[in-house]
Amino acid sequence: MTDTSSPAADQEQRARHTAARFREVYGTEPTGVWAAPGRVNLIGEHTDYNDGFVMPLALPHTTLAAAAPRTDGVLRVHSGDSGGDGQIAELRLDALRPASDGGWAGYPAGIAWALREAGLPVGGADLHYDSTVPVGAGLSSSAALEVVTALALDDLYGLGLTRQRLARLAQRAENAFVGVPCGIMDQTAAACCTEGHALFLDTRDLSQRQVPFDLAGEGLRLLVVDTRVKHELGDGAYAQRRAMCERGARALGVRALREVRYAHLPEALDRLAAQGDARGDGPGDTPGAGGPGVRAVVRHVVTENRRVEDVIARLDAGETRAIGPLLTAGHASLRDDFQVSCAELDLAVETACAAGALGARMTGGGFGGSAVVLAEEAGADTVAARVTEAFAAAGHTAPRIFPAVPSAGARRLV
Template sequence: MATASEVAARFEELYGYAPDGVWSAPGRVNLIGEYTDFNEGFVMPLALPHTAVAAVARRTDGILRLHSADIDAPLAELRVDELTPLSDGGWAAYPAGVVWALRDAGHPVTGADLHLASTVPTGAGLSSSAALEVVTALALDELFGLGLTRPELAVLAQRAENAFVGVPCGVMDQTASACCAEGHALHLDCRDLSLRQVPFDLAAEGLRLLVVDTRVKHALGDGAYAERRAGCEAGARALGVSHLRDIPYEELPAALERLPDDKVRRYVRHVVSDNHRVAQVIGLLDAGDVRAIGPVLTEGHASLRDDLRISCPELDLVVSTANAAGALGARMTGGGFGGSVIVLVESGDTDAVTEAVLGASAEAGHTAPRVFPAVASAGARREK
């Protein structure tokens, strides 16, 4: 993991002078509430220890220079007044999109030099892109004295991904990266962006939350996110509400009877029931019954697999194997068709569950997963 000092030193090698500062923003894992954010529902992510780190200096000449330690590509040089949404910018589109979104919102960003390095696994459903966006937004906010709040930074970072990069994501990933607190999960209302920090100290309970990165990404996922978003919006229109968040869980059976399209019906059932699962988890954590959230996680996976249909054999095998080996619960997390699974385990069962998952994946001929603990960590911050 590159330290702030190392990233700053590399910046100086690249640009010939010292940066104005170094910032970091974490990836996230979502405990519960999947595909609910763009339905103005509820989510419950926590920040990971893995971060994107950016050394940044302010410019006043309209030039934006970008370099990544993680991509084999030359330094990119752009003009801030020529940034164009939906142009093919590769990795640089994420920080460049933030500059565009800030300027489009009327903020006087006049250029910058950036060097970025990230330890957030890419393609694992852990929000590596949101970490890049948020660390860029936080640095520019401070360097240009914009005075934006963390939720405002998250919304601008989301706009960069939606309008500039062209990914129709909700606001959860960016808000988690910007706003999470160490030792807490973030209960976020995606309608009004109100948030609550919920204590989530698993170690004190003798528990661990493992992330199993399957290291696979299926092409079937291409366009699937946008298709499901469109299906959810069609369901909301058919039910006469602005967003599926407005369908109470108690009224779900009656609502489903009004939907003739089976696919839309499945999507609606998942979103409304997953919003309910977020409420269940909040209630259990508030009551101090942390272990009881395990079955809710597993129930959430079944919904993602059967109703939303975004799972895949690798994810399903990890979930079933972990539960059979003694886990309290498990589910896929993120956009699906690959990526990661979260597994709630007793601390003493960590090795046995990990070995079972690795063994089953090997026996099935799958790519060997990467397994690591998810420790609720701090959100975006200045490092030096």
């Protein structure tokens, strides 16, 4: 059955609890409590680092941070969640170095580093975190942690950052400090999404459009199926796909694959084939065993950008149900061309569609994580039950299934 509990409903209570835990951990009062959400991506996967189009929405699941400034150049971080070890991690700001293996604490440390590298007057701070964003589920728990830290430090030190710049600095922290070559989507979603909308983002010029997405008003529900299969984007597979995309762009003489128009895709694929890149095994390329070739990743990115545009057109026309087949087509592309799905994600999508869902796809970086399912409200519980039954029959861990309600982005609570 669907988990219908609302993490947003008890936000005020959580804020009070987070502040109280800060007092217990540090023995002083926090200056405030901030929140940043996880996200699901409705459509547009692995397009953000190709200067393409994405369409995420914020979840009601959030990471909260209670914080207070320090005057000694020390950053202290503590987590009340399973991702932390219960100990305070203490770091000197002037000693922060990229790629230092600081575990989960590397994310807030990376934010402080990125702000200081940008010449912003950031001093020390004490931070305590509490999160309801599932870790390893492809719902951007790392971006929520980064953005809430950046927002807290922005307020504590009066930096005056716009949400767009805050997102860019958070992305730099993850790229250059933590070492994960993510695009800009996750941090922008956490910083900029608004309640009741999906965010249409052009990752080249960072222009945004808030698209009304009132599923309940149309008798629909968007489900998240957390397969509970953990993924690790830093393990090389994500970086390998990105490198393949960059190789494809170079071979086609474009700055990024976003420039390859859908109408010209057959010609582009023929050009790659003529260059001997059909399997991506040219000089300097090291795809993993069974991994995709350059033509396949190019085909995915170009068709996925087109699917984002098609989803926008249908939503603008009031044809929300018509986006379902586009979601399913996106999953097939991620599974077959980009090769980032897994057995559990495929089972969730196939079972949901067979049970009457309008469409479904994996969301996030892949290799585990979550799927999104668009279903009629009247049939959503049945779809969720069938997916749970299918997982049990296959011997998989039971999935966690909950509604994705378009929610607010990062904000100060107290």
